Each structure stands twice: as structure tokens, then as C-alpha cells.
């Protein structure tokens with residue numbers, strides 16, 4: 518997947534991942550590192566197959582890899598990471614071989630990943646669902662302290 522390699526080798530991408538890792542080094546709650554993004558990518562791809570969604574595999578992976586890329590902007594400057602990630606993602610996607618329509622679709626999904634539909638129809642719904650499912654609340658040490666609404670927590674591992 519050449520375009521995914523381009524993202525992983527992109528200097529802005531690397532810089533953002535390092536900033537997130539630094540900002541979260543003492544965080545006890547869920548992290549927003551590259552492992553989280555890859556978990557989201559794999560889950561999203563599985564859900565896309567289950568729902569017969571016709572979205573390119575590397576578009577799904579690109580969306581997942583970039584969905585939290587602006588997280589450090591939220592920590593450092595108080596900018597919502599949904600907005601910040603979409604802005605940073607656009608620059609990275611443009612340098613990684615994605616066309617205008619793909620960039621639009623990916624950035625739109627990233628911007629809206631705070632909320633989605635139970636029914637998966639769009640790339641945004643797919644991202645939202647995979648993002649939430651990626652968290653292992655059922656084995657979390659700080660379950661009680663977590664700010665996530667009780668109804669959103671994954672109490673079991675869905676298979």
C-alpha cells in the first residue's frame with residue numbers, strides 16, 4: 518500500500534505522533550498513539566467488509582491513521598482534535614497521493630468522528646464505530662475514573 522507508506526513516512530505525520538506520545542507519556546487513560554490508529558484501521562476494515570461498504574482499503578487505513586493526528590493541538594492549544602486532525606490530515610494526504618474527492622471524504626469523516634450512526638453508511642460512521650470499539654474498557658484499570666459515558670464503554674469484547 519504505497520499511499521499508506523507515504524503517510525507513515527511523512528515528516529508532519531511523524532512529528533505529530535511524537536508530540537502526542539510526549540504529551541501522553543503520563544496519561545493513565547486511553548492513548549492516541551499509532552497503535553490506537555492501527556487498531557481503528559483494522560476494525561474499520563472488518564466492519565466495512567461486514568457491511569459491504571465500497572470504500573477503498575487504503576482510504577479506510579488513511580482515515581484511521583490520521584483521525585487523531587491533531588491530538589497534541591488539543592493538549593497544547595485547546596483546539597478540538599477533530600478539527601485540528603482534519604486540517605493536518607489534508608496536508609499529509611495531499612503529499613501522499615490522495616485525490617481531491619478522497620481528501621474531502623477522509624477529512625469530513627475525521628471532522629465528525631465525535632458522533633456517528635449505529636447504522637454504518639458512510640466513512641464517518643465507520644470511523645466512529647471502529648474508534649469506539651477499539652477501546653478495551655472491559656479490562657481497563659481506570660474504568661471508574663474514565664470520563665466516557667457509561668453507555669459508551671465497551672463492557673465486553675465484541676466478536
Ligand SMILES: [Fe+2]
Pocket residue numbers: 584585598630
Ligand atoms: Fe478522536
Ligand SMILES: [Fe+2]
Pocket residue numbers: 549553557584585648
Ligand atoms: Fe481515536
